[in-house]
Amino acid sequence: MSLFGFFLLTYVYIKYKRDPALWWGLALLLLFVSLASETINLVDVQVLSRALFGMLVLYGTIGLLEEEKIVLSKHFRILSLVPLIVTGYVELGRVFGYSQDWFVSVGIPYAISGFAIVLSGFFIFSLLREEYNQKARFLGVLLLFYGFHQMLYPFTRVATKLLPFTFVISVFLVALAIYEMGKFTLSREFITRDIPILKVKMKPGLLFISPKKYEELKQLLKDFPVLAFVRYQNFPETWKTFFVTSIHEHESDIIFPTALPLMSARVVQYLKEAEEKGTRGIVIFDCLEYLKMYNGFEAIAKFLSSLRDYALLYNGAVIGVLDENAWEKKELVILQRIASSVEEIQLG
Structure with a gap:
């Protein structure tokens, strides 16, 4: 024993x-x-x-x-x-x-x-x-x-x-x-000692927000262990971040923009562990335009569609920061079919 x-x-x-x-x-x-x-x-x-x-x-x-x-x-x-x-x-x-x-x-x-x-x-x-x-x-x-x-x-x-x-x-x-x-x-x-037990009022799945809404979201989730794939450095210290760049550096927190399978694996592992710990995992991409430039729209659409399915499976949320001016109208229509837009996100 x-x-x-x-x-x-x-x-x-x-x-x-x-x-x-x-x-x-x-x-x-x-x-x-x-x-x-x-x-x-x-x-x-x-x-x-x-x-x-x-x-x-x-x-x-x-x-x-x-x-x-x-x-x-x-x-x-x-x-x-x-x-x-x-x-x-x-x-x-x-x-x-x-x-x-x-x-x-x-x-x-x-x-x-x-x-x-x-x-x-x-x-x-x-x-x-x-x-x-x-x-x-x-x-x-x-x-x-x-x-x-x-x-x-x-x-x-x-x-x-x-x-x-x-x-x-x-x-x-x-x-x-x-x-x-x-x-x-x-x-x-x-x-789950290191994960705040907060009620996150958002729908599971794939969600899109504007850059302006993203700044508000940072404040709402400043104490939550978000998994984020970023191009900019102004994010809360509690977030687990991976910097997406084409510069080859042997660092664990850097991911090449074409490494979509690796990003997907990180997201799935995080969402699964979050569900096991009794909380909702939240993943943020603030680099969708950058990923589109390296991979093309079709690959990004398939990538986001796959992440949506995993988010629904593990009751998590994948949030994409979307600047509508950087996308063609038909691309925005396809993205909206993949996921519903976020109206409001609050912490209870």
């Missing part, structure tokens, strides 16, 4: 780049190491990995609070080092022969690591309820219970009659905690 949780949270980190998922995933990997070491009686590895387990759970939780703009002390993450420091201190004493007592060398590291998990559960339950609702309550409560259970380990471990009972409780709590941690990190609230 611990390994499954590690792989699941690693996947969440790789796909959505949320650091707390990485720290929690590594914590579950170290929990596995601790449990495996206990079965083969590697005490040093057992207690150190257990201390690191508690440390990383708390470190990831504090990082999550910081990402959610919850005010904490500037150096609050140092608190997560307590389990490792205490365990290292105890282990150092055992190495030099100052204490061979099991309660000191194993019980105290388990207790302090458990306290770090209790603290994590308390933070999640009390400080993230508004942002994550029931998900924070369930995960917080389970971490509280598991942390207290681990703090009691030094006492229950020596009571041999209670071992089967405590083992079942431990497995039950670990399984539920990993399940809730997976639900938490795969929730829309977690994976």
